[in-house]
Amino acid sequence: MVEQVVVIGAGVYGAAVAAELARRGARVKVVDSGVPADGTSGATFAWTNSNGKQPRAYHDLNVAGMEAHRRLAHEVQGSDWYHEGGNLEWGGDDAEREQLRRKVDSVLACGYQARWLTRAEVLRIEPDLNPAELPADGIAYFPSEGWIEPARLIGHLLSTVDGERIWHDAVTGIDVSGGRVRSVRLASGRQLSADAVVNCAGPRAAEVAVLAGLELPMNNTRGVLIYTSPVAVSVARVVHAPRVHLRPDGGGRLLLHTHEVDDAADDGNGTVDQAAVEKVVEAGCALYPGIRGASVESVRVGERPIPSDGLPVLGRAPGLPNFHFAVSHSGVTLSLHAGARVAAEVMGEDWSAELAPFRFERL
Numbered sequence: 441m442v443e444q445v446v447v448i449g450a451g452v453y454g455a456a457v458a459a460e461l462a463r464r465g466a467r468v469k470v471v472d473s474g475v476p477a478d479g480t481s482g483a484t485f486a487w488t489n490s491n492g493k494q495p496r497a498y499h500d501l502n503v504a505g506m507e508a509h510r511r512l513a514h515e516v517q518g519s520d521w522y523h524e525g526g527n528l529e530w531g532g533d534d535a536e537r538e539q540l541r542r543k544v545d546s547v548l549a550c551g552y553q554a555r556w557l558t559r560a561e562v563l564r565i566e567p568d569l570n571p572a573e574l575p576a577d578g579i580a581y582f583p584s585e586g587w588i589e590p591a592r593l594i595g596h597l598l599s600t601v602d603g604e605r606i607w608h609d610a611v612t613g614i615d616v617s618g619g620r621v622r623s624v625r626l627a628s629g630r631q632l633s634a635d636a637v638v639n640c641a642g643p644r645a646a647e648v649a650v651l652a653g654l655e656l657p658m659n660n661t662r663g664v665l666i667y668t669s670p671v672a673v674s675v676a677r678v679v680h681a682p683r684v685h686l687r688p689d690g691g692g693r694l695l696l697h698t699h700e701v702d703d704a705a706d707d708g709n710g711t712v713d714q715a716a717v718e719k720v721v722e723a724g725c726a727l728y729p730g731i732r733g734a735s736v737e738s739v740r741v742g743e744r745p746i747p748s749d750g751l752p753v754l755g756r757a758p759g760l761p762n763f764h765f766a767v768s769h770s771g772v773t774l775s776l777h778a779g780a781r782v783a784a785e786v787m788g789e790d791w792s793a794e795l796a797p798f799r800f801e802r803l
């Protein structure tokens with residue numbers, strides 16, 4: 441019987457897994473080498489979506505993740521970390537427009553919500569947008585998408601866990617005998633006995649897996665996020681324009697990103713090329729002229745935890761049935777639902793059909 445569970449990592453996955461385990465009656469210890477939301481969950485665009493996610497099982501998992509956020513926000517009074525304002529997206533050239541058209545067709549075929557808006561319709565919902573930056577029509581709107589504030593969600597989830605929280609203490613060893621994990625060792629010298637362990641170490645999940653004798657191939661990538669100072673610009677939703685992606689970030693701040701700016705992060709020392717940051721801010725100012733009144737408050741580099749084939753790794757490891765994974769990119773969207781499924785499996789429930797495409801052994 442599973443009583444004591446050690447959850448390694450206090451990002452969105454660790455928090456979601458721990459909350460569900462606690463709800464099911466497990467005695468949970470959450471361990472983090474830093475503090476909650478210190479990892480990728482504190483440097484993420486945090487857009488909840490299943491926008492062009494393939495294959496179908498992965499699309500469905502993301503849709504279930506979106507639904508889980510909606511449900512939790514409904515259940516918890518004051519849960520204003522969840523913002524379901526939708527997402528606007530348009531192409532900058534013919535190739536991008538064609539790609540967008542195909543994506544809209546494919547998500548509609550899956551029963552996902554998407555529709556086309558004209559410039560006039562977009563300006564009614566985003567009045568501070570510069571009309572000159574918008575095409576006359578062909579603007580895709582995905583109304584069920586949104587964004588969350590991960591640190592606040594993590595805080596809520598951990599507040600529901602009546603177990604031990606251990607911060608600033610890394611997992612440095614995992615004791616295995618007789619084909620089962622027996623205990624977890626920490627840098628401080630503590631040893632935590634465990635009936636089960638869940639690896640929620642995000643981009644460091646491969647290092648944790650090695651401690652249990654398992655090889656988890658990962659292709660992590662870096663992303664650069666630009667946070668503005670508070671500014672009096674009305675941005676009510678996620679916006680994917682050709683030269684900048686942005687969304688509100690609470691307290692009047694905006695969060696800006698592009699795929700191109702990700703290349704501006706120096707792998708060695710974590711610095712970011714300033715010229716690349718300014719280019720993104722300029723694109724933001726062109727789109728919402730009021731952003732000129734803002735300054736860049738911080739630039740963060742996040743590391744996407746990406747298993748080698750791009751899909752999540754969820755559930756128990758073969759040959760080590762009390763060692764479980766909850767690791768993926770798009771973890772903000774997925775973690776509430778996928779983390780709950782992993783926790784249910786830890787506690788003996790059978791979710792084999794849903795988890796089958798995401799098992800560790802496929803890698």
Ligand SMILES: Cc1cc2nc3c(=O)[nH]c(=O)nc-3n(C[C@H](O)[C@H](O)[C@H](O)COP(=O)(O)OP(=O)(O)OC[C@H]3O[C@@H](n4cnc5c(N)ncnc54)[C@H](O)[C@@H]3O)c2cc1C
Pocket residue numbers: 448449450451452453454471472473474475476477478479480481482483484485486487488489609610611612640641642643644645648662663664665741742743744745766767768769770771772773774
């Ligand atoms: C630029 C960028 C944009 C993104 N955009 C989106 C998006 O729009 N939508 C979306 O859904 N997802 C997005 N993601 C992905 C998403 O943010 C991640 O999938 C998610 O945050 C991962 O959460 P996690 O809990 O697995 O990892 P983390 O948040 O990194 O948490 C792992 C924790 O484990 C701890 N840890 C590691 N090793 C050890 C150890 N040995 N002992 C103890 N603790 C340990 C770390 O300190 C950390 O706190 C984005 C990511 C990036 C970088």
